[in-house]
Amino acid sequence: xxxxxxxxxxxxxxxxxxxxxxxxxxxTIEDEIVRQQATSHHGKLIYIQKMRFEEDPRVQxxxxxxxxxxxxxxxxxxxxxxxxxxIPPTDLEWLIQEARRRNWPGx
Numbered sequence: 001x002x003x004x005x006x007x008x009x010x011x012x013x014x015x016x017x018x019x020x021x022x023x024x025x026x027x028t029i030e031d032e033i034v035r036q037q038a039t040s041h042h043g044k045l046i047y048i049q050k051m052r053f054e055e056d057p058r059v060q061x062x063x064x065x066x067x068x069x070x071x072x073x074x075x076x077x078x079x080x081x082x083x084x085x086x087i088p089p090t091d092l093e094w095l096i097q098e099a100r101r102r103n104w105p106g107x
Contacts, residue, residue: 008078026054033098039088043068048095
Protein backbone atom coordinates (compact mmCIF):
# COMPACT_ATOMS: atom_id res chain seq x y z
CA UNK A 1 0.00 0.00 0.00
CA UNK A 2 2.88 2.37 -0.72
CA UNK A 3 0.99 4.06 -3.55
CA UNK A 4 -1.69 5.63 -1.31
CA UNK A 5 -2.45 9.36 -1.66
CA UNK A 6 -1.29 11.77 1.09
CA UNK A 7 -3.22 11.56 4.35
CA UNK A 8 -5.96 14.14 4.94
CA UNK A 9 -4.86 16.81 7.44
CA UNK A 10 -7.75 18.56 9.20
CA UNK A 11 -5.81 20.49 11.88
CA UNK A 12 -7.00 24.09 12.08
CA UNK A 13 -10.10 23.46 9.98
CA UNK A 14 -13.55 24.51 11.16
CA UNK A 15 -16.55 22.27 10.74
CA UNK A 16 -20.28 22.50 11.32
CA UNK A 17 -21.82 19.40 12.87
CA UNK A 18 -25.45 18.80 13.75
CA UNK A 19 -26.90 17.49 17.00
CA UNK A 20 -29.55 14.81 16.85
CA UNK A 21 -32.14 17.61 17.20
CA UNK A 22 -30.72 19.47 14.20
CA UNK A 23 -28.91 22.22 16.15
CA UNK A 24 -25.73 23.29 14.38
CA UNK A 25 -22.50 23.29 16.36
CA UNK A 26 -19.30 24.94 15.18
CA UNK A 27 -16.03 23.20 16.00
CA THR A 28 -12.38 23.64 15.15
CA ILE A 29 -10.09 20.64 14.90
CA GLU A 30 -7.16 21.63 17.12
CA ASP A 31 -5.11 18.48 16.70
CA GLU A 32 -5.41 14.96 15.37
CA ILE A 33 -3.60 11.69 15.70
CA VAL A 34 -3.56 9.41 12.67
CA ARG A 35 -2.63 5.77 12.32
CA GLN A 36 -2.94 3.50 9.33
CA GLN A 37 -4.84 0.45 10.53
CA ALA A 38 -2.41 -2.44 10.68
CA THR A 39 -4.93 -5.09 9.61
CA SER A 40 -6.56 -3.20 6.74
CA HIS A 41 -6.01 -4.60 3.26
CA HIS A 42 -7.72 -1.70 1.47
CA GLY A 43 -6.26 1.35 3.16
CA LYS A 44 -7.87 2.67 6.33
CA LEU A 45 -6.69 5.61 8.42
CA ILE A 46 -7.92 5.86 12.01
CA TYR A 47 -8.10 9.32 13.58
CA ILE A 48 -8.62 10.77 17.04
CA GLN A 49 -9.44 14.43 16.61
CA LYS A 50 -9.25 17.00 19.40
CA MET A 51 -12.11 19.40 18.73
CA ARG A 52 -12.91 22.73 20.39
CA PHE A 53 -16.43 24.10 20.26
CA GLU A 54 -16.81 27.73 19.21
CA GLU A 55 -20.04 28.25 21.19
CA ASP A 56 -18.28 27.49 24.49
CA PRO A 57 -14.76 26.49 25.59
CA ARG A 58 -15.31 22.73 25.85
CA VAL A 59 -13.04 20.20 24.18
CA GLN A 60 -14.23 16.83 22.95
CA UNK A 61 -12.65 14.02 20.98
CA UNK A 62 -13.90 12.32 17.84
CA UNK A 63 -12.86 8.92 16.62
CA UNK A 64 -13.10 8.86 12.84
CA UNK A 65 -11.63 7.09 9.86
CA UNK A 66 -10.94 7.49 6.17
CA UNK A 67 -11.04 4.74 3.56
CA UNK A 68 -9.80 4.67 -0.02
CA UNK A 69 -12.89 5.26 -2.16
CA UNK A 70 -14.04 2.59 -4.58
CA UNK A 71 -17.16 4.21 -6.07
CA UNK A 72 -17.06 6.41 -9.17
CA UNK A 73 -16.12 9.97 -8.23
CA UNK A 74 -14.29 8.86 -5.09
CA UNK A 75 -12.16 6.06 -6.49
CA UNK A 76 -8.53 6.14 -5.38
CA UNK A 77 -8.83 9.01 -2.87
CA UNK A 78 -9.37 9.21 0.88
CA UNK A 79 -13.05 9.44 1.80
CA UNK A 80 -14.31 10.37 5.29
CA UNK A 81 -16.29 7.43 6.62
CA UNK A 82 -19.65 8.12 8.24
CA UNK A 83 -19.91 5.06 10.45
CA UNK A 84 -18.38 4.17 13.82
CA UNK A 85 -14.82 2.93 13.43
CA UNK A 86 -13.78 -0.60 14.33
CA ILE A 87 -10.27 -0.43 15.78
CA PRO A 88 -7.94 -3.36 16.50
CA PRO A 89 -6.56 -3.36 20.07
CA THR A 90 -2.96 -2.67 19.03
CA ASP A 91 -3.98 0.39 16.99
CA LEU A 92 -6.20 1.71 19.81
CA GLU A 93 -3.36 1.29 22.30
CA TRP A 94 -0.99 3.23 20.02
CA LEU A 95 -3.53 6.07 19.54
CA ILE A 96 -4.12 6.39 23.29
CA GLN A 97 -0.39 6.37 24.06
CA GLU A 98 0.15 9.14 21.49
CA ALA A 99 -2.68 11.22 23.02
CA ARG A 100 -1.01 10.82 26.42
CA ARG A 101 2.37 11.81 24.95
CA ARG A 102 0.72 15.00 23.65
CA ASN A 103 -0.81 15.64 27.08
CA TRP A 104 -4.38 15.71 25.80
CA PRO A 105 -6.76 16.19 28.77
CA GLY A 106 -8.62 12.97 29.63
CA UNK A 107 -5.90 10.63 28.42
